[in-house]
Amino acid sequence: MKNSFKKGIAIIGAVGALGSGAVFGADKAIDPYVDKGTFQELSIKSNIPQGERIEIHKDKAQMDLVFWNDEKRISIKPQLNNKDFNVASKRSLLSKRMEYKLGDITAFIKPKINNEFDIDFILESKPDTNIFIYKIDGAEDFDFFYQPELTQQEIADSADRPDNVVGSYAVYHKTKANHRVGSTNYATGKAFHIYRPKVIDANGVERWAELSYKNGILSVIIPQNFLNGAVYPVVVDPTFGYESIGATIAGIGDDIVGSEFSLAESGKITSMSLFIYDNFGSFGNAYKMGIYDTSGNFQAESEAGTVPSNFYQDWVTNNFTTPYSINNGNWVLVAFSNNGGWGMKYDSGETGQGYRDIDGTWSTFDDPATFTSEDRKYSIYATYTADAPENIGTFNVYDE
Numbered sequence: 001m002k003n004s005f006k007k008g009i010a011i012i013g014a015v016g017a018l019g020s021g022a023v024f025g026a027d028k029a030i031d032p033y034v035d036k037g038t039f040q041e042l043s044i045k046s047n048i049p050q051g052e053r054i055e056i057h058k059d060k061a062q063m064d065l066v067f068w069n070d071e072k073r074i075s076i077k078p079q080l081n082n083k084d085f086n087v088a089s090k091r092s093l094l095s096k097r098m099e100y101k102l103g104d105i106t107a108f109i110k111p112k113i114n115n116e117f118d119i120d121f122i123l124e125s126k127p128d129t130n131i132f133i134y135k136i137d138g139a140e141d142f143d144f145f146y147q148p149e150l151t152q153q154e155i156a157d158s159a160d161r162p163d164n165v166v167g168s169y170a171v172y173h174k175t176k177a178n179h180r181v182g183s184t185n186y187a188t189g190k191a192f193h194i195y196r197p198k199v200i201d202a203n204g205v206e207r208w209a210e211l212s213y214k215n216g217i218l219s220v221i222i223p224q225n226f227l228n229g230a231v232y233p234v235v236v237d238p239t240f241g242y243e244s245i246g247a248t249i250a251g252i253g254d255d256i257v258g259s260e261f262s263l264a265e266s267g268k269i270t271s272m273s274l275f276i277y278d279n280f281g282s283f284g285n286a287y288k289m290g291i292y293d294t295s296g297n298f299q300a301e302s303e304a305g306t307v308p309s310n311f312y313q314d315w316v317t318n319n320f321t322t323p324y325s326i327n328n329g330n331w332v333l334v335a336f337s338n339n340g341g342w343g344m345k346y347d348s349g350e351t352g353q354g355y356r357d358i359d360g361t362w363s364t365f366d367d368p369a370t371f372t373s374e375d376r377k378y379s380i381y382a383t384y385t386a387d388a389p390e391n392i393g394t395f396n397v398y399d400e
Helices: 152-156 224-229
Strands: 010-017 039-043 053-057 063-067 072-080 098-102 105-112 116-123 131-137 142-147 168-173 190-195 198-200 206-208 210-214 217-221 239-241 248-251 256-263 267-277 286-292 298-301 313-326 329-337 343-348 354-357 371-374 376-378 380-386
Touching: 072 105, 072 116, 072 190, 142 343, 168 210, 168 343, 256 376, 256 380, 267 286, 267 329, 286 313, 298 313, 313 380, 329 354, 329 380, 354 376
Parallel strands: 010 239
Antiparallel strands: 010 116, 039 053, 053 063, 063 072, 072 131, 098 105, 105 116, 131 217, 142 168, 168 190, 190 239, 198 206, 210 217, 248 343, 256 329, 256 354, 267 313, 267 343, 267 380, 286 298, 286 329, 343 376, 354 371
């Protein structure tokens, strides 16, 4: 990338990955867009298609992430001195890059392979600030959970948090989760993830930058001493992606592990879904999912499943033999296995949202379970049918 730009230009940017298992084909045509008049559109393929797409505006530097059947839209806009790049884009023939020039500063947006996109600044000289801003519109309905370094206990539990996840943000809807049959599948309620940026100068010297989010403003903070000594161009790469899968790997063992979720209405749970990460050679191991109340009292369990051969990571879904009737409120959704060689995905989340019962005995869920508290949101959710509203009576209308 450093050979693509003239020396003396700094690139400050954001890179994004889209979709729940979504992919752009590497052999797609050079022009990946569908021209929609005021914006260029990129469709996203996902395991649970629900109209996922991105929209890159032509008249300003702005990219919109659209998901959950158009129910939610997140707009990401690079800013300069608290001002948007409200200028028309320029795009070379068959180029994927949309450029927005404001004085001697250019912002550009460009999709990449592997579900990634850049939202970058190009600077002609060393900047007079080490903080670069992205305004995020539509974020008020979401919680931004900071992902710190793993604790010693998490490391002891065989958790693995990649370097670009340390210091990142997992973004979840504040109220929406699980899947009501016939409606939108919110899964765990995770909307997208903002990964920690790395800064790289023209000589390949690397340094991690810091992310800070508050009230719709994402700040990328670059160490000033790095900028002072850097050979330009400098590349800064936070990564955006929306998905329903946690970014940290947890080795589970035979513990009963899960998270607390809120069910907005009464209904009948027909199945549960779990994202299994199996890089531990546990093919053939049995697993099942279940429901507890927040006091540790067992409620119901799914049918057992078996990890398929040559399985790596994916969602698995297990049905309930008999749909389980459940009231609205908070419930703990859990999973466990007959062997220690498997894992789950999670993000650091709300205080005490994660639950763990040590050394459960397969194939019986402990009742009651002795849960310890973890600040985790595991990748597990329930599918349910909502109860019909109560019959409030018959009304007759008479003309007089």
